[in-house]
Amino acid sequence: MSAVIKQWQDPQPEPQRPPGDGIELTATLAGQEPLLTPAALSFLAGLHRRFEPVRQARLAARRERQAFFDAGGLPDFRDDTAAIRNSAWRVAPLPAALLDRRVEITGPTDPKMVINALNSGAKVYMADFEDSTAPTWANLIAGQRALRDAVAGRLDWTAPDTGKHYALKPFEQQAVLMVRPRGWHLDEKHLRVDGAAISGSLFDLGLFAFHSAKALAALDRGPYFYLPKLQSMEEAALWNEVLEHVETELGLEPGQMKVTVLIETLPAVFEMDEILHALRSRIAGLNCGRWDYVFSYIKTFRAHRDKVLPERGQVTMTQPFLRAYSELLIQTCHKRGAHAMGGMAAQIPISGDEAANEAALAKVRADKLREVTAGHDGTWVAHPALIPLAMRIFDERMPTPHQQHVLREDVLIIRDDLIKPSFGTITRAGFEGNVEVCVRYLAAWLEGNGCVPIHWLMEDAATAEIARTQLWQWLHAPSLFLDDGTPVDFALLERALIGLPSKLAGDAKLPGSGKLDEAIAMLDELTHSPTLAEFLTTPAYERID
Ligand SMILES: CC(=O)SCCNC(=O)CCNC(=O)[C@H](O)C(C)(C)COP(=O)(O)OP(=O)(O)OC[C@H]1O[C@@H](n2cnc3c(N)ncnc32)[C@H](O)[C@@H]1OP(=O)(O)O
Ligand SMILES: O=CC(=O)O
Numbered sequence: 335m336s337a338v339i340k341q342w343q344d345p346q347p348e349p350q351r352p353p354g355d356g357i358e359l360t361a362t363l364a365g366q367e368p369l370l371t372p373a374a375l376s377f378l379a380g381l382h383r384r385f386e387p388v389r390q391a392r393l394a395a396r397r398e399r400q401a402f403f404d405a406g407g408l409p410d411f412r413d414d415t416a417a418i419r420n421s422a423w424r425v426a427p428l429p430a431a432l433l434d435r436r437v438e439i440t441g442p443t444d445p446k447m448v449i450n451a452l453n454s455g456a457k458v459y460m461a462d463f464e465d466s467t468a469p470t471w472a473n474l475i476a477g478q479r480a481l482r483d484a485v486a487g488r489l490d491w492t493a494p495d496t497g498k499h500y501a502l503k504p505f506e507q508q509a510v511l512m513v514r515p516r517g518w519h520l521d522e523k524h525l526r527v528d529g530a531a532i533s534g535s536l537f538d539l540g541l542f543a544f545h546s547a548k549a550l551a552a553l554d555r556g557p558y559f560y561l562p563k564l565q566s567m568e569e570a571a572l573w574n575e576v577l578e579h580v581e582t583e584l585g586l587e588p589g590q591m592k593v594t595v596l597i598e599t600l601p602a603v604f605e606m607d608e609i610l611h612a613l614r615s616r617i618a619g620l621n622c623g624r625w626d627y628v629f630s631y632i633k634t635f636r637a638h639r640d641k642v643l644p645e646r647g648q649v650t651m652t653q654p655f656l657r658a659y660s661e662l663l664i665q666t667c668h669k670r671g672a673h674a675m676g677g678m679a680a681q682i683p684i685s686g687d688e689a690a691n692e693a694a695l696a697k698v699r700a701d702k703l704r705e706v707t708a709g710h711d712g713t714w715v716a717h718p719a720l721i722p723l724a725m726r727i728f729d730e731r732m733p734t735p736h737q738q739h740v741l742r743e744d745v746l747i748i749r750d751d752l753i754k755p756s757f758g759t760i761t762r763a764g765f766e767g768n769v770e771v772c773v774r775y776l777a778a779w780l781e782g783n784g785c786v787p788i789h790w791l792m793e794d795a796a797t798a799e800i801a802r803t804q805l806w807q808w809l810h811a812p813s814l815f816l817d818d819g820t821p822v823d824f825a826l827l828e829r830a831l832i833g834l835p836s837k838l839a840g841d842a843k844l845p846g847s848g849k850l851d852e853a854i855a856m857l858d859e860l861t862h863s864p865t866l867a868e869f870l871t872t873p874a875y876e877r878i879d
């Protein structure tokens with residue numbers, strides 16, 4: 335289990351800032367000053383002042399578009415951007431370090447994870463301030479420090495309980511570092527500029543770039559980023575402007591900072607060409623962020639009774655709407671000279687049960703085989719033990735560094751393929767499983783842990799969001815029944831919630847055990863609310879330090 339970071343131990347002298355500069359830090363941790371220097375804060379404030387109005391406009395555009403879907407509208411390819419889709423252009427050539435990305439490991443940014451991931455043998459490590467991180471100030475500061483020290487080659491860590499020492503392998507043997515900042519919808523409440531919270535995206539990306547961009551550029555390693563949860567080409571254009579500005583401010587070459595965009599919202603799948611185009615001087619690929627994509631499908635169609643999905647376990651990548659999404663992503667990327675990255679299988683290794691472990695690994699193997707056969711250029715794993723398995727499959731099936739030559743011209747995907755209803759059932763176990771995952775994940779998150787194993791599946795903000803939005807949609811859809819004929823109603827939810835504390839009581843090591851009551855109350859409130867909350871993490875963020 336990744337440890338929750340508490341505090342730094344090495345206090346530094348207090349830096350001085352001019353009074354009345356409009357910058358306010360509302361939290362302090364011993365030792366945060368070397369990161370949040372006056373120059374770094376002024377750089378972040380500059381980002382905020384320049385880009386906050388546009389961020390707010392983009393968030394308002396999301397709300398407007400959702401109102402159209404709620405009124406019965408359906409997503410579609412845009413008329414006003416047909417010229418981008420229909421003309422010939424390619425993205426800028428990819429840097430050498432990003433040509434072969436066959437296996438990427440992802441994970442939170444505490445020092446042990448960072449060292450383990452960089453040493454793991456994966457081609458890339460995506461250091462995650464997003465789906466797998468609960469953005470407590472302590473986690474963010476420790477993560478930023480770990481990444482800055484890793485880039486500088488001086489990160490090491492000793493486990494306080496066992497005394498085990500962790501140190502980085504030589505640079506040439508490390509995975510290539512990519513950083514995923516939070517999405518546009520999240521604020522960083524601990525840094526306020528002119529009275530308003532700065533965007534979490536700008537804080538995460540800006541602070542990392544401020545400290546490490548020059549060093550990474552000197553190593554010919556970017557910096558490189560994964561950009562999450564975009565919904566439109568205008569949001570991609572905003573990112574491009576931010577990155578151009580950062581390059582200018584930090585004295586980097588134009589296009590030095592490369593990005594991979596997660597296509598993990600339903601609106602974005604209709605704008606993949608446009609997103610690549612908006613970022614064409616710096617984009618290295620798109621990624622099938624399948625878990626958020628399913629979450630977004632549910633959210634977009636919250637009011638569409640005919641698009642209700644079956645229980646989570648039945649929504650696999652072989653459902654027609656998900657297969658269409660992955661094939662269109664591959665076709666679009668390869669046409670434009672970008673990598674088409676696959677996504678995350680949720681299974682993790684199971685210790686102490688050989689048969690169950692083999693069954694879990696077989697599912698991961700099947701998923702990776704599907705990806706490489708479809709034409710993906712690489713994939714994600716959640717755990718280091720899965721790297722050899724994924725690597726073997728890609729090595730066997732992809733002898734070249736990537737397979738951009740696989741154009742998938744056999745694929746013809748139209749709008750209706752991408753929004754096709756899925757068939758399946760909702761069982762009692764599926765309903766109760768959603769309740770359990772929501773409560774346990776939320777409880778862990780409130781304690782500062784953004785990624786936990788539950789029943790040997792990796793659960794993070796994206797997978798938990800599927801469970802949460804499914805419950806809301808099922809409970810608010812008229813006349814919905816479990817496969818045994820039981821009506822899906824609030825009585826069913828109450829029974830599941832009431833039974834949960836006793837079901838979990840025996841597990842003293844349960845992440846989040848101190849926050850179960852708070853999590854139960856939150857889920858109860860979120861599911862009863864007549865409107866669907868856009869993100870679980872927004873109200874939950876108000877409750878963490
Ligand atoms: C939908 C999406 O966005 S997917 C992307 C976001 N999600 C992720 O990145 C998931 C990352 N994975 C994880 O956080 C973890 O693997 C978990 C929580 C699922 C399981 O963690 P644990 O229960 O600690 O796993 P386990 O005990 O088997 O770990 C064994 C070792 O591997 C390490 N490890 C596990 N996962 C990772 C990882 N992703 N990166 C680096 N090291 C890891 C552990 O730190 C531990 O190290 P140690 O032996 O030195 O102590
Ligand atoms: O970020 C990845 C996802 O699946 O969501």
Ligand SMILES: [Mg+2]
Pocket residue numbers: 465562596598623625626796
């Ligand atoms: Mg995601």
